[in-house]
Amino acid sequence: MAQLIDGKALAKKTRGNVKEIVEKMKTKPGLAVVMVGDDPASKIYVSSKEKACIEVGMYSEKVILPENTSEEEVLKTIHRLNNDKKINGILVQVPLPKHLTESVIIDAICVEKDVDCFHKYNLGQLLVADEHTNANELIVPCTPKGIIEMIESTGQSIAGKKAVVVGRSNIVGKPIAILLLEKNATVTVCHSRTKDLKAETLTADILVAAVGRPNFITGDMIKKGAIVIDAGINRTDKGIVGDVDFVQCSQVAGYITPVPGGVGPMTIACLIENTLLLAKKGASLKK
Ligand code: GUN
Numbered sequence: 001m002a003q004l005i006d007g008k009a010l011a012k013k014t015r016g017n018v019k020e021i022v023e024k025m026k027t028k029p030g031l032a033v034v035m036v037g038d039d040p041a042s043k044i045y046v047s048s049k050e051k052a053c054i055e056v057g058m059y060s061e062k063v064i065l066p067e068n069t070s071e072e073e074v075l076k077t078i079h080r081l082n083n084d085k086k087i088n089g090i091l092v093q094v095p096l097p098k099h100l101t102e103s104v105i106i107d108a109i110c111v112e113k114d115v116d117c118f119h120k121y122n123l124g125q126l127l128v129a130d131e132h133t134n135a136n137e138l139i140v141p142c143t144p145k146g147i148i149e150m151i152e153s154t155g156q157s158i159a160g161k162k163a164v165v166v167g168r169s170n171i172v173g174k175p176i177a178i179l180l181l182e183k184n185a186t187v188t189v190c191h192s193r194t195k196d197l198k199a200e201t202l203t204a205d206i207l208v209a210a211v212g213r214p215n216f217i218t219g220d221m222i223k224k225g226a227i228v229i230d231a232g233i234n235r236t237d238k239g240i241v242g243d244v245d246f247v248q249c250s251q252v253a254g255y256i257t258p259v260p261g262g263v264g265p266m267t268i269a270c271l272i273e274n275t276l277l278l279a280k281k282g283a284s285l286k287k
Helices: 007-023 040-055 071-082 102-108 120-128 142-152 173-182 197-201 263-286
Strands: 030-036 059-065 089-092 162-166 186-190 206-209 227-230 234-236 239-241
Touching: 007 040, 007 142, 007 263, 030 040, 030 071, 030 263, 040 059, 040 263, 059 071, 071 089, 071 102, 089 263, 120 173, 142 173, 142 227, 142 263, 162 173, 162 197, 173 186, 173 206, 186 197
Parallel strands: 030 059, 030 089, 162 186, 162 206, 206 227
Antiparallel strands: 234 239
16 A cells, blocks of 8 residues: 655645745745636635735735736736835746637747746746756745655655656656656656557656546556655536545555645645745845
């Protein structure tokens, strides 16, 4: 039976560390969360982000715009937040309504406030990071950052391991593949056109599932003793389930993350960490 990687507990610890630092800061870090439309799932995520921000003593601003808001209006909001000294991090909740071009909106966030690391400049920085990069200054996307912390919490080293990432999104699949590579894993990225997915996943010492399909990874796809990370959040009639069939896979894996209570809470904790990082970087730029 696999050992559980308790994302909720790890996230609580991370938020606690951030809170201690924020308490000592004269100017509190500020996070702005922008949401367009009223997608029920996004609403829950946005509220959780706001709550976590307030809980650690940061300044929080939530901007909810109607579904039919024009691109120009959304950009106006971003520009206002870019110029607001109270705000260190800006997050635009995705997915956005279809009439808005995600890349245009994300690229309007100034790179110094891109708390999600969705901007192409910051993703580029991540891609070219090497041993000369100051890891404490590098902004890393929240979900992949949380995933690395969860893998490292097992005490197993990543270097030399075979890692298989299922999914190639800009938010999770691509950046987690880069981070695992940076930690010296041998990385394979699988996707909808992969010929024999099971043959690939069976080689994985570390498996990251980020496909958005409920219970997609079954027990017969897991190598015995593997570290299995489930980044899926799928709403089904049976409630929220991940991309990994937990009942089956926990019989075979060495370590596994639950859904809920795994990657989700860590993503939010990393968002709070990133807000603090941007506030510190912003303060040192002003000196
Ligand atoms: N939608 C799903 N996950 C995320 C995330 O980490 N950040 C933003 N901005 N939107 C999301």
